[in-house]
Amino acid sequence: MVSAYTGSQVRAAERPLLDRGEGAALMARAAHGLALAVLRELERTGAVYGRRVAGVVGKGNNGGDALFALAEIARRGVRTTAVLTGGTAHPDGLAAFTAAGGRVTEELEPADVVIDAVLGTGFAGEFRPPLPRPAATVVACDLPSGVDADTGTAGAAVWRADVTVTFGALKTGLLVGRGRELSGTVEVVDIGLGPHLPEPDVRSLDDAAAAALLPRPRDDWQKYSRGVLGLVAGSPDFPGAAVLSAAGALATGVGMVRIVAPDEVRNLVLAAHPEVVGSLEPRGRVQAWAVGPGIADDGGQRRALGVALGSGLPTVVDASGLEALGEFLAADPRSRGSAAEPRLGEVLARIAEEGTVAGEHLVLTPHAGELESLLANFNSASDAPSRDSIESQPLHWAREAARRIGVTVLLKGPATVCAAPDGTAYVQGSGHPYLATAGSGDTLTGILGALLATGTHAGGHGSARPVELAALAACIHQRAGRLAAKGGPYGAGELAQAVREAVALFAA
Ligand SMILES: NC(=O)C1=CN([C@@H]2O[C@H](COP(=O)(O)OP(=O)(O)OC[C@H]3O[C@@H](n4cnc5c(N)ncnc54)[C@H](OP(=O)(O)O)[C@@H]3O)[C@@H](O)[C@H]2O)[C@@H](O)CC1
Ligand SMILES: Nc1ncnc2c1ncn2[C@@H]1O[C@H](COP(=O)(O)OP(=O)(O)O)[C@@H](O)[C@H]1O
Ligand SMILES: [K+]
Known part of the structure; x- marks a missing residue:
């Protein structure tokens, strides 16, 4: 460490x-x-x-x-x-x-x-x-x-x-x-x-600390004790995000991935990863959720976001999931809980009333632009920072966001900052600029979702904090980014193989 x-x-x-x-x-x-x-x-x-x-x-x-x-x-x-x-x-x-x-x-x-x-x-x-x-x-x-x-x-x-x-x-x-x-x-x-x-x-995971944190399946486990990830990703306009997140999760290692997505998205995911189990709406037990990549404003997917947020389970919220959260927090309180999205409305209304999303088990994974909107929408918009100030003071703003919203925050960038509501913070800064490519964040969401599913539930490692697993996810993603870069520039679709290699290195 x-x-x-x-x-x-x-x-x-x-x-x-x-x-x-x-x-x-x-x-x-x-x-x-x-x-x-x-x-x-x-x-x-x-x-x-x-x-x-x-x-x-x-x-x-x-x-x-x-x-x-x-x-x-x-x-x-x-x-x-x-x-x-x-x-x-x-x-x-x-x-x-x-x-x-x-x-x-x-x-x-x-x-x-x-x-x-x-x-x-x-x-x-x-x-x-x-x-x-x-x-x-x-x-x-x-x-x-x-x-x-x-x-x-x-x-x-x-x-x-x-x-x-x-x-x-x-x-x-x-x-x-x-x-x-x-x-x-x-x-x-x-x-x-x-x-x-x-x-x-602040702390930063080195290889030894990453290896110590990595959840490892026990000999006597079956797929359910290993952990199931519920993935709410993709929409007709952005189906690829679901494939990339599923690939990130599978390469990290998890008992099972259950995808929630419209038919055409599920078909695409299943064509790439036949081991994934899918449904149109949340169904079956999971140990953690990863929600948001490519869901855009799809009504069904936003409802599923509500189910995940209301579950109390470790949950990654990324991309359009953050947008949905932000829009909701900004909306007129009377319009919250609209009939179109009852579950999301219900959960978020509670969040808004209590003034906090309450719980370090929720991990928001914004880049600086997404954090700017989120903080502008959340409670005290008056002193919300610009994207530039978030980029120049990422540690400060990741911590502030974690404290104000009451969640774990993974702020993406050349160095990724992970912060818990109590101020505990990790900085992981050994990636590669080739990681700045469309869909790379979707892969990270899958990695973190898998770690939360396998690393926080009672049958699993149990003891790791979400902020530690967020740092581990960034660490694996960055190592994968460096490994893949040896072969030159890549698209996010090629990252999963390197994620598998990175996990193998830490597991060795
Ligand atoms: N303590 C120890 O025994 C040990 C300390 N160690 C070493 O000491 C370093 C800290 O030393 P330090 O406290 O003397 O401060 P330092 O960084 O040299 O600068 C002070 C000078 O900067 C000036 N200054 C300030 N702001 C300024 C600005 N914006 N623009 C321009 N000037 C500005 C300020 O001027 P003043 O405002 O007083 O006029 C003052 O003259 C530490 O980094 C480590 O290297 C190690 O050897 C281990 C043992
Ligand atoms: N210059 C850089 N060096 C290393 N990693 C970077 C750099 N810029 C961005 N990244 C990483 O690339 C990923 C991009 O994620 P994101 O912006 O969410 O992309 P997308 O939404 O297209 O998937 C993040 O993990 C981020 O930390
Ligand atoms: K100096």
Whole structure:
């Protein structure tokens, strides 16, 4: 499991050590880790001796780290220079730097590696780098200067790092938003904060954590104890979505998929997956629902959405299902529960009255545009965020949506954020841009539906939280996206085979 912390959490963890007078030791460990990373970059591209490393150094402790690191690098026969952006610099760091032969320069001198050490966790407000990004390899000290350690937001001109060496613990801002795009390869240097760190702000499943969470069928189970997924997907206009979601679910592994869909959609699904059982309306027991891909405004499918929402079972709501939810939440209260869609109306009326959809067992899987509409429609539309702000602060808005609506939210994007109503959050950001293809989200809905059906019911794993399974679904989807990309671009129809391979990797 990867854990990440806000800047303030890390600073608070440093506090007891600073109070014990260990500040210099912390900085020495940080600087040593940074120096090793820079030396490694030099070694990767040739010899170390005689090369050039420059620092862009602010006046705070972040700059101090870089000056001590430059001193260590200089002792390996590297020519080191530093531009002091604040006019002054960390006194002891500067003394060590000059004593090791480092030179302070007015302009940034040509270099093989440039250390970005203007600002670290002490950054607040707005920041414009004092210099344009050089063409050299850039190693960011703690985080790219100007990236907000808590949110990952950053001004337009903030430098993109090739490598970020971060101290004490991974910062949340390096996992999400622009911070993720700007940080390159991230390396965490242990400076001894471990015992002082609180519960992490966010987590990310690595391979081992994904493997541990993956529901595995027991030897003595049959198909029903393994879990049945009820899938409400597809309509005459969008039949393919149902095929893709069913494929995602089957490749993830589930006891049975029951599809609810109009005849022509069912026929198409059955032609591709004869093992799927289908009906026009919900029938038979299931352990979880996945609702929404391609249902458009089909009346029967919206009724089925009501059945799923009213069931109290773990339920994924995606795509047109989110639209139906949003439209309903926005509608005049008197029109709610219309005769055309009695079940949906009944359930949603209760939701609206109680002010919450209530329950982390409901997992909404919007992309930023869908979350924008949902939040605009839900209760306090007055401070609803734009799509742009959701994209720049995905963690914040996924959490807000989960808290306000009272559900689990899986917010899709280059990094996918999963949040529970209590603020528990996971960020999964190792996909592939080829995943941005029509129908890729429908596949994800199937994956998550299967995990909910097999991973939350009493006969199954039982203990996993929906937010964990949502993160696992994103993790499987992203691994599949990377595996499939080895063969070049793909359509979502080709993703299911890679999903199967990804699950096999985690199950091994
Ligand atoms: N604590 C420790 O012992 C350890 C700390 N460590 C390291 O220290 C880093 C944190 O150091 P820090 O607290 O000194 O803050 P830092 O990031 O250098 O910036 C402060 C300077 O930035 C300025 N500034 C702020 N906002 C600005 C803006 N918008 N635009 C422009 N300027 C702005 C602010 O100026 P002021 O507002 O005060 O005039 C101030 O001068 C941390 O990231 C890690 O690298 C490690 O070595 C481990 C041990
Ligand atoms: N740049 C990207 N890198 C990696 N994954 C991405 C990127 N852009 C989108 N994705 C992923 O692709 C999927 C697209 O889903 P969605 O927008 O619902 O598509 P559709 O509705 O067509 O199925 C999501 O899982 C999302 O996280
Ligand atoms: K920095």
